[in-house]
Amino acid sequence: MKSDKGITYKYHNCKLIRDSQVIKDDLWVRNGKILDPEPVFFEEQKRADIYVDCNGGIIVPGFIDVQINGGFGYDFSSDTKEIEKVVKVVAKGLLSTGVTSFCPTIVTSPTNVYHEVLPKIRPTPGGADGAGVLGVHVEGPFISPDKIGAHPLQCIRTFTNGYKTVQEVFGDLSNVCMITLAPELPNASEVIKELSKMNIIVSIGHSTANLVDGEVAVNSGASFITHLFNAMLPFHHRDPGLVGLLTSKFINHKVFYGIIADGIHTHPAALRIAHRTDPSGLVLVTDAISAMGLGEGKHYIGQLALEVVGRQAKIVGTNTLAGSIATMDDCVRRFIKAAGVSLVEGIEAATLHPAQALGIEKQKGTLDFNSDADFLILSDDDQVHIQHTFIAGKCVYSHSKAQLLKRSSQILQ
Numbered sequence: 001m002k003s004d005k006g007i008t009y010k011y012h013n014c015k016l017i018r019d020s021q022v023i024k025d026d027l028w029v030r031n032g033k034i035l036d037p038e039p040v041f042f043e044e045q046k047r048a049d050i051y052v053d054c055n056g057g058i059i060v061p062g063f064i065d066v067q068i069n070g071g072f073g074y075d076f077s078s079d080t081k082e083i084e085k086v087v088k089v090v091a092k093g094l095l096s097t098g099v100t101s102f103c104p105t106i107v108t109s110p111t112n113v114y115h116e117v118l119p120k121i122r123p124t125p126g127g128a129d130g131a132g133v134l135g136v137h138v139e140g141p142f143i144s145p146d147k148i149g150a151h152p153l154q155c156i157r158t159f160t161n162g163y164k165t166v167q168e169v170f171g172d173l174s175n176v177c178m179i180t181l182a183p184e185l186p187n188a189s190e191v192i193k194e195l196s197k198m199n200i201i202v203s204i205g206h207s208t209a210n211l212v213d214g215e216v217a218v219n220s221g222a223s224f225i226t227h228l229f230n231a232m233l234p235f236h237h238r239d240p241g242l243v244g245l246l247t248s249k250f251i252n253h254k255v256f257y258g259i260i261a262d263g264i265h266t267h268p269a270a271l272r273i274a275h276r277t278d279p280s281g282l283v284l285v286t287d288a289i290s291a292m293g294l295g296e297g298k299h300y301i302g303q304l305a306l307e308v309v310g311r312q313a314k315i316v317g318t319n320t321l322a323g324s325i326a327t328m329d330d331c332v333r334r335f336i337k338a339a340g341v342s343l344v345e346g347i348e349a350a351t352l353h354p355a356q357a358l359g360i361e362k363q364k365g366t367l368d369f370n371s372d373a374d375f376l377i378l379s380d381d382d383q384v385h386i387q388h389t390f391i392a393g394k395c396v397y398s399h400s401k402a403q404l405l406k407r408s409s410q411i412l413q
Helices: 037-042 083-097 111-117 163-170 188-197 211-220 241-246 268-277 328-339 343-348 352-358
Strands: 008-012 015-018 021-024 027-030 033-035 050-053 058-061 063-068 099-107 136-139 176-181 201-204 256-259 282-284 297-301 304-309 312-315 375-378 386-391 394-398 406-409
Touching: 015 343, 021 343, 058 343, 063 083, 063 136, 063 328, 063 352, 083 099, 083 328, 083 386, 083 394, 099 111, 099 386, 111 163, 163 188, 176 188, 188 201, 188 211, 201 211, 211 241, 256 268, 256 352, 268 328, 282 328, 282 352, 328 343
Parallel strands: 008 050, 015 058, 063 099, 099 136, 136 176, 176 201, 256 282
Antiparallel strands: 008 027, 015 021, 027 033, 050 406, 058 375, 297 304, 304 312, 375 386, 386 394
């Protein structure tokens, strides 16, 4: 009998990743949320309305990507005239990669680009039209000129007038959820404190900062490190730089760190070192560019022309890496293999940890009761092969070779 509280779905013949382990259990969903079945049995005295046979698959939370520059032929920092359309196209394409929420990332750009695009990339819930937008990640322009990576030198700025300069450069910050900056810049601590008061995550990166600079930044409110090992001073035994934040005893809160596990940006040994040093802080990011989903050829990131050869994207005429072409499911697979971690650890690096880094772990990143029903069904082979993607309890993508989900109503349990 249908509950007046909404249709209740029971996903059975499956395993779940819950509480950091793979368990044999069912997943109950109602009104876009993951449901605790106990009150349904004992208080409502009802059964599920719809039973879904998962064909022995593994149900995991939907992936969250906090750093992605574009994909499927579009770049968030250069395709600005139709930025709403661009975000929608990428959001739709991400469903096949298991990403259910993401942060469109704007790299170092002229001031007019920020003023044009930041008000137009609004946080939106996901659905059949694409993954949800959690807010914009603004990477630069307040970074070190010595660690620019694929950022145009002529657009780099300093905090000349502290937070007032930030306001002048970015304009409307209401849609921004994360900002990457170099903590060694003058007035950086003041800016970090102001941004933190606005609940904007401050990430440190593209930087020549030493460990003390990093500790000052964290104690001022910074809580993330942008693509660890890349665009920062290398680890040194007399001053480990920003990498040393993973073990620092002189910081007052948890620091998460992004890792690009595409097999190009980070050596497998570096992945293992980072994970074994601070497994709970590791957040997989794609740092994907417009070439994601397309492959070799000419592309752009912001103001710079790129060329993709093989799986490497480089600024034209240089040997400088410029983002990746990897998808999140590929990063999870590579991370599991290269770092020698379990399926649970690999999945949590793309789900729980980014949710915690953004402070949304009560809504996303887990299969906990009352969290958003954003989840994936993987084939039962431990290879992170995505069969189906769900957002708010609705199937928004199915792989062409996936077994059909069998639905039935009111069967005996």
